[in-house]
Amino acid sequence: MRSARSAWRFLDDRLRLEPVVAFLREKEVPRHRLTWAYFFGGLSLFFLAVQVTTGILLLLYYRPTPEAAYESVEFVMTRVEFGWLVRSVHAWSANLMVLSVVVHMSSVYLMRSYGRPRDLTWWTGMLLLAATLGFGFSGYLLPWNTLAFFATRVGTDMVGKVPLVGGSLLRVLRGGEDVSGATLTRFFGLHAAVLPLLAFVLLGLHLLLVQRHNVHVPPSLREEARRRPGIPFLPDFTLRELVVWLIGLALLAALAAFRPWELGARADPFASAPAGIQPEWYFLFVFQTLKLLPARILGVEGELLGLAAFGAAAVLWFLAPVLDRASRRGEPSRTATVVGLAVLLYAAAMTLYAALAGRRS
Amino acid sequence: MTAAARAAIALIPLALVAIIRIAAAAEPPTAPPGGTCVECHAGLGGELAKPVEAFTRDVHSQRGLGCTACHGGDPTSPDQEVAMSRAKGFRGAPALRDVPTLCGGCHADVVFMKRYAPNLPTDQLARYVTSRHATELARGNPRAAVCSSCHQAHGIVSTRDARSPVYPTRVASTCARCHARPGGQGPVERWERSVHHAALVAGDLSAPTCPRCHGSHGAAPPGVESVPAVCGQCHPRNMQLFRGSPHLSAFEAGSLSACGECHGHHDILHPDDAWVGVGKGAVCARCHAPDDPGGEAAAKLAADLGGATALLRNAEARVEAARERGMLMTDAQVALEDARQQIVQARTLVHAAYPRQVDEQTRQASVASRKALDLASRAFGEIRYRRTGLLVALVVILVTIVALLLQIRVVDARRRQANAGRR
Incomplete structure (x- = not known):
């Protein structure tokens, strides 16, 4: 106890932490019937921490070349003590993190918490979502197995369809005309260096902004939040957040033990693509929509039009704080809610449809 | 550098262009x-x-x-x-009877052919005269096949061209134009039910079609004595073992077709272990009674093969079950592949008809299968260990969650008391 106190004094003398702790002690999280939605930001952070830890452990053995990548992952899974657990937890945590981030973003949108002054928080959050998807896409290729190889080929093919710069972008991404060793090296660099650095900066800014503006209470819940006492951040909310994190950890452990992440067969660039190949679940709604589009729409390639529509939708979603003027004034907006619900329902329905179609094939 | 030299250098590209144009113009137009x-x-x-x-x-x-x-x-x-x-x-x-010699006029001329296709064989005519087609032609059969019957008369393309009527995927239907029989019992229709046809359909262009066994230009039914040589082109080990087996002299004495007697001729099916032995469907039982020495040997072969195969199937199922539970079974799969190879070799050794050799081979297969079984058992042990570990971890996590929830209750109660005191 005494040593803890002296350690705290040591740190406080140098970092002046007392005001930060005082701020956190004063801080309160509003209490209302949707308070549970506030936990998903923290849960995403927890999964990110798991990703960083397990990712560093995997880095000790992983070798990013087509000749050695698959074998190094196989080595981790079969020869390294608890390697199977580390790899499985890394893969499952990546998926749960995407899920948690998507739920977090959806709740923020539906509670319309992106209005000024929280617009910058929304934008950093959206960029963090893009980084999370980038982590997922680049990490998927790294084990260099058949599914990853062909899914990456299909995924990067989409980039090639962008008018004018598509070909150049495709070559930048792949490091050549096709998915090869150069792609693996690039994806590894992206996954283990570029994206972590970007995510670190964005996350710092995002957390700072969340602390600066505190969480947002939608107009329909303000009365309830006023009536009920807020939850002090330290230790009340933190303890609850800890419970959520432990549930996430239990889920991860159960998934890793009961459904270990498969390695599949080593990628063979000369083999034909396996039937019914699909990207990761979080890209399924885009994939299925593009599949359902006719080859040509009004003389334009259907896929190209689909990608343009998704691109435009992403930009509009990103610009929600600007487009939804009512949110700036803190007023309710039925249009924004209906649009949000429609988009989320469409993505969920299309993902489900693609998953069922994939299972049938 | 003088002005004259610079001008001379500048003229070089112009001169080159001019030379190229002049050279191109000098080429006479081909008729x-x-x-x-x-x-x-x-x-x-x-x-x-x-x-x-x-x-x-x-x-x-x-x-x-x-x-x-x-x-x-x-x-x-x-x-x-x-x-x-x-x-x-x-x-x-040209008249039908003149076609072979007309084509052969060039295609049998080694010197002439060197100018056009030096790698093309020049023995087609020599082979053709030995064929059944040539015999029929000599007899005046108006339907006898000549060069143009298979290669066409005017649209002849290379045999390596997929459009050619004698390309591997098309040659059987070319032969069927004359050799089809009503009721699907013609040689081509029967071949279409064979393992060879299945291999061709699966994309193996080297799979046997009609010419591989009958010859192309010298096409003729292989005689009883040449069947092993025909099949031995692709199955040399089986042929070698058969020639060293006690069956050779017995087959020769009975004028039996070496391979065809057990495997059939055109509708050659994938061999099955049930063919060996003296039970129902066994080909050995066609000649051997269960109690003669040959029948006893056949029964021993069947028992060895059956035992090794059953053990392999069991090992495959266990390894697959472990794999489905998420275990990486690479080592076990290598052992299974080894066992499969040993069993394939044991099946090949059946052609020698010596039970001891098959026995030895199936023992090796069983050793590999047991190794795979052992690895599968270890994987199941690992699964149990992981689940036990998970259970312990979950209990620890659950206890921590309960402790935290209790702590939250205490904190909430204190908070309520403090708030009530303040009021």
């Missing part, structure tokens, strides 16, 4: 290989124009050979009377 034959026949329409159309994609046309190479005549004269006169060597459409 179409068909000459006036093509010009007239193309305009005639109907049947008389068809050869022209087909000849444009013909391999001979592409190498500069014209109509006169086969039909004679003068392709430079626009006058039909002159172009198609006997005086100019015009032969018209």
Whole structure:
């Protein structure tokens, strides 16, 4: 106890932490019937921490070349003590993190918490979502197995369809005309260096902004939040957040033990693509929509039009704080809610449809 | 550098362009290989124009050979009377009996063929005269196959071209034009039920089609004595073992077809372990009774193969079950592959008809299968260990969650008391 106190004094003398702790002690999280939605930001952070830890452990053995990548992952899974657990937890945590981030973003949108002054928080959050998807896409290729190889080929093919710069972008991404060793090296660099650095900066800014503006209470819940006492951040909310994190950890452990992440067969660039190949679940709604589009729409390639529509939708979603003027004034907006619900329902329905179609094939 | 030198250097590219243009212009225009034959026949329409159309994609046309190479005549004269006169060597459409020697006139000429296709064999005519087709032709059979029957007359393409009627995927239907039988019992229809056809359909262009066993230009049914040599082209080990087996002399004495007696002829199916032995469906039982020495040996072979195969199936199922539970079973799969190879070799050794050799091979297969089984058992042990570990971890996590929830209750209660005190 005494040593803890002296350690705290040591740190406080140098970092002046007392005001930060005082701020956190004063801080309160509003209490209302949707308070549970506030936990998903923290849960995403927890999964990110798991990703960083397990990712560093995997880095000790992983070798990013087509000749050695698959074998190094196989080595981790079969020869390294608890390697199977580390790899499985890394893969499952990546998926749960995407899920948690998507739920977090959806709740923020539906509670319309992106209005000024929280617009910058929304934008950093959206960029963090893009980084999370980038982590997922680049990490998927790294084990260099058949599914990853062909899914990456299909995924990067989409980039090639962008008018004018598509070909150049495709070559930048792949490091050549096709998915090869150069792609693996690039994806590894992206996954283990570029994206972590970007995510670190964005996350710092995002957390700072969340602390600066505190969480947002939608107009329909303000009365309830006023009536009920807020939850002090330290230790009340933190303890609850800890419970959520432990549930996430239990889920991860159960998934890793009961459904270990498969390695599949080593990628063979000369083999034909396996039937019914699909990207990761979080890209399924885009994939299925593009599949359902006719080859040509009004003389334009259907896929190209689909990608343009998704691109435009992403930009509009990103610009929600600007487009939804009512949110700036803190007023309710039925249009924004209906649009949000429609988009989320469409993505969920299309993902489900693609998953069922994939299972049938 | 002087001005004159600079001008001279600047002129070099111009000179090069000029030389290239002059060289290109100096090349004399090549005359179409068909000459006036093509010009007239193309305009005639109907049947008389068809050869022209087909000849444009013909391999001979592409190498500069014209109509006169086969039909004679003068392709430079626009006058039909002159172009198609006997005086100019015009032969018209060759008679069926003349086709082999007409084609052979060039294709059997080693010196001539070197100019066009040095790698093409020149023994087609020599082989053809040994064929059943040539025998029928000599007998005056108007349906006897000659070169054009299989290769076509005017649209001949390389045999490596997928459009060729003798390309591996098309040759059987070419043969079937004459050799099909009503009721699906013709040799081609029976071949279509075979393992060879299945391999071809699966994309293996080296899979046996009609010419592989019967010969192409020297096509003839293989005699009883040459069947092992025919099958042995692709199955040399089986042939070698059969020739060293006690069956060889017995088959020869009974004039039995070596491979065909057990495997069939055209409808050669994938062999099955049930063929070995003296039970129902066993081919050995056609000649051997269960209690004669051959029957006993066959029963022993069947028992060894059956035992090793059953053990392999069991190991495969266990390894697959472990794999489905998420275990990486690479080592076990290597052992299984080893066992499969040993069993394939044991099946091959059946052709020697010596039970001891098969016994030894199946023992090795069983060793590999047991290794896979052992690895599968270890994987199941690992699964149990992981689940136990998970259970312990979950209990620890659950206890921590309960402790935290209790702590939250305490904190909440304190908070309520403090708030009530303040009020």
